[in-house]
Structure formats: C-alpha cells, structure tokens
Amino acid sequence: MPIGLFDTTTPMLALQDEIRDRVAAVLERGVYILGPELEAFEREFAEYLGVRHTIGVGNGTDAITIGLRALGVRPGDEVVVPSFTFYASAEAIVNAGGRPVFCDVDPDTRNVTPDTVQAVLTPRTKAVISVDLFGLPAPSPALRELGLPVLEDAAQAAGASLDGRRAGSLADLATFSFYPSKNLGCFGDGGAIVTDDDRIAELARALRFHGSRDKQTFEYVGYNSRLDEIQAAILRVMLPELDGWCDGRRAAARAYSETGIDRYVMPPFEPVGAEAAWHLYVATHPRADELIAGLRDHGVGARAYYRTPLHRQAAMAPFAPVASDALPVTEELARTNLALPMGPTLDDECVREVVAALAAISG
Numbered sequence: 001m002p003i004g005l006f007d008t009t010t011p012m013l014a015l016q017d018e019i020r021d022r023v024a025a026v027l028e029r030g031v032y033i034l035g036p037e038l039e040a041f042e043r044e045f046a047e048y049l050g051v052r053h054t055i056g057v058g059n060g061t062d063a064i065t066i067g068l069r070a071l072g073v074r075p076g077d078e079v080v081v082p083s084f085t086f087y088a089s090a091e092a093i094v095n096a097g098g099r100p101v102f103c104d105v106d107p108d109t110r111n112v113t114p115d116t117v118q119a120v121l122t123p124r125t126k127a128v129i130s131v132d133l134f135g136l137p138a139p140s141p142a143l144r145e146l147g148l149p150v151l152e153d154a155a156q157a158a159g160a161s162l163d164g165r166r167a168g169s170l171a172d173l174a175t176f177s178f179y180p181s182k183n184l185g186c187f188g189d190g191g192a193i194v195t196d197d198d199r200i201a202e203l204a205r206a207l208r209f210h211g212s213r214d215k216q217t218f219e220y221v222g223y224n225s226r227l228d229e230i231q232a233a234i235l236r237v238m239l240p241e242l243d244g245w246c247d248g249r250r251a252a253a254r255a256y257s258e259t260g261i262d263r264y265v266m267p268p269f270e271p272v273g274a275e276a277a278w279h280l281y282v283a284t285h286p287r288a289d290e291l292i293a294g295l296r297d298h299g300v301g302a303r304a305y306y307r308t309p310l311h312r313q314a315a316m317a318p319f320a321p322v323a324s325d326a327l328p329v330t331e332e333l334a335r336t337n338l339a340l341p342m343g344p345t346l347d348d349e350c351v352r353e354v355v356a357a358l359a360a361i362s363g
C-alpha cells in the first residue's frame, strides 16, 4: 500500500455526518457571510487559544497582510521575515506596503531566533514575522523583548505549544491558515487573525471589511476577506478534534524516533518546553533528492520544501540581501530537507515501512 505524505481523508471519516448536518443548517439559514457560525467559531477558537479575539478572514495570506496593517506597518517600513518559509509570509509584507528583510534561522529548530533577527535590524524595522515552521513554535516571547511588534505566522502550528502557551498566543498578533492540508483545515480557503489587543483586533476587523466599522462609512482602504459561514461551520466540528489529531501526529513522530530513523537521516528536533504540532515531519540529508526519488519508487510520499528560499525567488529580487552568502543556514536547509509522511492517523506499521524503505535505499 502506498503511504502518502499527508492523509486528509481518514481523520474526516468519523465527522462526515455531522459536517453534512451543519452545512445543511447553514443552507437552511441562508446566511453565508459574517453570520452566527463565524461569530461562534471566532469565540471558540479564541477560547481554545487563550486569547481575547479571533477575526476570521479569507485565507492565511490575507491574515498576514491585514495583521501587518493592523500592527501599524506603513509603506516603506521594513519587516523582518525568515527566508526559509512559504512564500506567503513575505508576499504579504509587500502587499501591506512594507519591505521584507530576510533573516537566517537556527539550524536545529529551523526557526528565527533573537540573534538571527537582531543581525538584520535597522532604524526602519517596523515589525518581525516569526514563523512556527513545520509546526514547531518559534521563540516569539523572546523576540518581543527586542522591542518591536511580533506577528506569529502560526499557519502550520495549530495545536502546538511553547512553555504551556498555545501557538497563536505567543506574540502581539498571530495568523492561521485553514487550507485543507493544515492541522486544522477546512474544505476550501480560510484563515484567522488572533490577538489579545482590543485596538489591533478592532482595526483588523475593519480592514477585513473594506476598512469599515459600520459597513456605511469607510475609514481605511481595506480588503474584502472573510471566513465564510460554511467553512466556519465545518471548522466548529473540527476544532474539538484538533488536540486528538495532534496527539496522533506526536505518536507518529515518536514512532519515527523509536524505529531508528536517525540511522538514515537527521530527524527534526523539538527543544525542551516546545510541543510541536508536527504539521510536517521534515528531516535532512546531504543527498535529499536521491532519497526522495528512492522513497517514491518504494511507494512512500516524500518531498522537499522551499528548495529555492524566498530571498532567491524572482519576485523577491528587489529585497534580496546584497551578500550572496548572507543566509548560510537557510541555504543548507533548503538544499538538504526532505519531508516524510506525517498525519494524525499514521500508525506504527506505516512508520516502520517508511523507515524500512529508507534502509533499503541507503543500502
């Protein structure tokens, strides 16, 4: 049996009937945008995270764009962002009017640190984006001590925690994506901004509706970006399952360790105090592409992430660092990473098969 990189179907099977009922209820009500399902989801997600406000938006990219605007980023402001992340983390800065300034990451956690951020700060730096990469929370509380607003891009980290606090509650503002393959994924596009700050929340809420607070008068040039009622209803069914799904992912990560995966690749690292959400299980190997091809021949889903880091993407050329060797850890991780199968229902037998395939390829 082939083993896919993700399995977004199996965890859903037990929820199908309830989801059908909840979607049918939305259709009967006939309210599709900014209605009671979104209001309830916003309350429930805020409670889950332990924050005061959730603002549902159209996707995780809009969440970052609107979030940066709500944090006060203005045209020309610099925003520090890792280069080893999904493109949206930097694209959103440009769409908010800012200039991405790329920083390096820690080789073990693959996340930004106060040192990697500090290395690129200038008097024009307005904010920092800390990405919880692959589901491991970045040290956002330590970054806040640098004295700049921090936006936690928690798109990959729903269900993770750091020192007992949930990912999404670690910075001035955090953003989520509910893209279907995410740990908490809906049946289309969806996203959220979360914050404890009443003023930032109010501004974000206005910006997601064309910059208006009352739908009659328009204070800002904003966006048309809302999490719709059908997606909110689906997410309300899924949210109570999130912790159980993360436990399943953690069990799979433990199984990889116990099956001796470190004989074949360098496995991912989880620092003391962090509980990763294991959105992806990303190892490294000097010949990662060969292993990926070999695993695929054995019916095992594997792929590289961010092989071309953001500072070397064509659209980011105006923002690339001048020195070509400015981000050595990023370059190395981009070249050597490989993601292996991971999911809430990936059982020990599948993990053993993945490791056996790696053993066969490694000869």
Ligand SMILES: Cc1ncc(COP(=O)(O)O)c(C=O)c1O
Residues within 6 Å of the ligand: 059, 060, 061, 062, 085, 086, 088, 089, 131, 153, 155, 156, 176, 177, 178, 179, 189, 190, 191
């Ligand atoms: C780290 C990161 N940030 C932002 C996004 C953007 O989310 P979306 O696809 O919902 O716009 C994603 C996911 O796609 C992501 O992985």
